[in-house]
Amino acid sequence: MVQTPHGIKFESNRPVVMGRNGMVCAGQPLAAQAGIAILQKGGNAVDAAIATAAALNVVEPNMSGVGGDGYIMIYNKAENKIDICNATGAAPYATDVAWYRANGIPTKGIMSFSVPGLVDGWIAAHEKYGTLQRSELFAAAIDLADNGFPVSHVLSGVIASDSLLCEFPSSQAIFAPGGKPMQPGEILYQKDLAKTFRAIVDGGRDAFYKGDIAKAIVKFSDEQGGLISMKDLADCHSRWETPISTSYRDHSVYEAPPNSSGHVLLQELNILEQFDLRSLGCHSAEIIHLMVEAKKLAFIDREAYMADPDHTDVPTLGLISKGYAKDRAKLIDPAKTSDPTHGDPWTYQKGSGTAGLVTTAAAQEEDTTCFVIVDQWGNAVCQLQSIQSSLGSSIVAEGTGILLNNRMTYWHLDEDHVDCLQPGKRVRHTMNPVMVFKGDGPASEGKASGGGNLMLVCGTPGADTQVQTNMQVITHLIDFGMTVSECVEAPRWRNSHSPTESNVPHVCDNLLHMESRFGADVLNSLRAKGHQLNMMPDWGAQGSEMMIQVDPKTGALHGSADPRRDGYAIGW
Numbered sequence: 001m002v003q004t005p006h007g008i009k010f011e012s013n014r015p016v017v018m019g020r021n022g023m024v025c026a027g028q029p030l031a032a033q034a035g036i037a038i039l040q041k042g043g044n045a046v047d048a049a050i051a052t053a054a055a056l057n058v059v060e061p062n063m064s065g066v067g068g069d070g071y072i073m074i075y076n077k078a079e080n081k082i083d084i085c086n087a088t089g090a091a092p093y094a095t096d097v098a099w100y101r102a103n104g105i106p107t108k109g110i111m112s113f114s115v116p117g118l119v120d121g122w123i124a125a126h127e128k129y130g131t132l133q134r135s136e137l138f139a140a141a142i143d144l145a146d147n148g149f150p151v152s153h154v155l156s157g158v159i160a161s162d163s164l165l166c167e168f169p170s171s172q173a174i175f176a177p178g179g180k181p182m183q184p185g186e187i188l189y190q191k192d193l194a195k196t197f198r199a200i201v202d203g204g205r206d207a208f209y210k211g212d213i214a215k216a217i218v219k220f221s222d223e224q225g226g227l228i229s230m231k232d233l234a235d236c237h238s239r240w241e242t243p244i245s246t247s248y249r250d251h252s253v254y255e256a257p258p259n260s261s262g263h264v265l266l267q268e269l270n271i272l273e274q275f276d277l278r279s280l281g282c283h284s285a286e287i288i289h290l291m292v293e294a295k296k297l298a299f300i301d302r303e304a305y306m307a308d309p310d311h312t313d314v315p316t317l318g319l320i321s322k323g324y325a326k327d328r329a330k331l332i333d334p335a336k337t338s339d340p341t342h343g344d345p346w347t348y349q350k351g352s353g354t355a356g357l358v359t360t361a362a363a364q365e366e367d368t369t370c371f372v373i374v375d376q377w378g379n380a381v382c383q384l385q386s387i388q389s390s391l392g393s394s395i396v397a398e399g400t401g402i403l404l405n406n407r408m409t410y411w412h413l414d415e416d417h418v419d420c421l422q423p424g425k426r427v428r429h430t431m432n433p434v435m436v437f438k439g440d441g442p443a444s445e446g447k448a449s450g451g452g453n454l455m456l457v458c459g460t461p462g463a464d465t466q467v468q469t470n471m472q473v474i475t476h477l478i479d480f481g482m483t484v485s486e487c488v489e490a491p492r493w494r495n496s497h498s499p500t501e502s503n504v505p506h507v508c509d510n511l512l513h514m515e516s517r518f519g520a521d522v523l524n525s526l527r528a529k530g531h532q533l534n535m536m537p538d539w540g541a542q543g544s545e546m547m548i549q550v551d552p553k554t555g556a557l558h559g560s561a562d563p564r565r566d567g568y569a570i571g572w
Contacts, residue, residue: 019571070385087121193401270325285525318345368461
């Protein structure tokens with residue numbers, strides 16, 4: 001066990017990984033190696049991010065890839081600026097909402113496939129901030145796809161659990177040859193995916209969105225009865241956005257704006273700031289109850305107000321205002337659970353608007369990947385990318401090696417719901433990249449730039465778990481002084497509360513899911529407050545948190561990657 005630097009009775013199993021010149025924390029060791037190799041070659045954080053992202057497509061195909069979408073948060077230290085590249089695609093133009101209302105939204109297959117935006121984001125980030133050639137950045141991914149890599153125990157189990165993947169011809173040929181799912185240690189080859197990467201290297205964005213890859217995707221979609229057209233792909237462009245932020249106990253926390261759910265984390269922290277967490281005790285029933293109630297307040301507001309800002313007026317600044325948080329915090333009863341309704345953030349923001357429909361009516365998991373990078377110049381990247389559920393739609397576009405996403409499963413179908421399905425509209429996302437600065441950091445929406453220093457880059461996959469896990473690790477670090485390894489490995493919880501789940505059918509049992517490492521006294525106290533508990537295995541929590549902390553005195557990088565999956569941190 002690793003020695004703890006404080007009095008909290010918790011220790012981590014992994015040491016804090018440290019480095020001076022750069023660090024990559026990613027969901028799979030081979031991808032982390034791809035990123036660190038680029039840093040050692042002289043590339044910057046964005047260069048390393050693209051190399052890591054492409055490699056993850058190969059070695060962690062269940063989590064993300066070019067058939068999906070994502071967010072890239074970039075800190076440019078020289079300019080003291082945070083840029084966010086929103087690489088999320090829209091619902092296809094041919095979407096027939098009536099068909100989905102009559103048939104439901106399939107969780108798998110071609111009718112769950114939405115326009116993939118990720119590649120445009122990679123190219124846009126490289127063109128704006130990259131320094132190395134595309135061929136250098138994709139070299140590791142191409143090698144891993146062409147020459148294969150050993151399947152991990154985690155990936156093997158995921159493949160075996162997906163019957164459609166193991167049966168659909170173009171998917172089976174890659175992941176379950178002869179109908180037999182790949183076993184741990186077997187070598188997985190993805191020759192077609194390597195060809196796709198080479199085409200992107202040679203032709204850039206147009207190769208994917210207008211060229212032979214686009215034609216292959218559309219041809220496959222047509223053959224399977226899908227909706228994607230050449231116009232869908234040609235019109236898909238990422239966009240650069242200004243971050244949103246809030247202060248938390250002399251720190252500044254930055255997030256992506258809507259259509260990301262980043263405002264939820266900021267709202268949670270604003271509510272928690274009204275309470276003395278340290279006095280409640282780390283991992284106590286009192287602090288867990290408070291966090292769960294703060295989460296429910298923020299989530300019911302998201303349900304009422306947040307959607308694609310191109311189609312809906314979202315009161316983002318009202319939702320993350322301190323005054324609104326103070327009002328919402330008053331609703332928390334320390335003795336019992338609640339079933340809150342949404343508030344009115346418009347009163348804390350200029351303008352006016354109304355809440356969307358919130359109707360109370362089992363939750364499913366999202367498999368995304370998150371990785372974080374800091375380079376020798378102090379630049380940083382927090383990137384999330386996803387094909388939505390584990391293995392996305394479970395179908396590979398024949399001849400491309402591309403696993404297609406199933407992002408359509410995030411839509412609502414009630415016409416009065418703020419996030420109702422509409423052709424050409426971007427769905428509400430759970431992905432939320434995070435950066436934390438000591439003091440007043442870079443400019444954000446509604447806030448001028450300050451001189452604060454980068455302190456933390458972090459994030460996790462896990463659908464609606466993301467903003468809950470990020471809340472836990474940030475408070476572990478700031479309020480209780482944990483190391484990043486302790487933050488990542490600490491016992492974890494997740495609350496599910498109907499009707500705020502992102503995945504269809506959007507309703508669920510109201511449960512507090514707890515890893516079994518919490519003490520019996522904590523569990524009994526939570527039950528007494530009215531929480532219905534669902535016990536998970538000791539390390540059974542959803543998500544895979546990645547964290548890099550920057551030492552304010554030495555500039556040393558402290559990194560940790562979640563052991564609940566195949567996460568790995570490498571420092572240089």
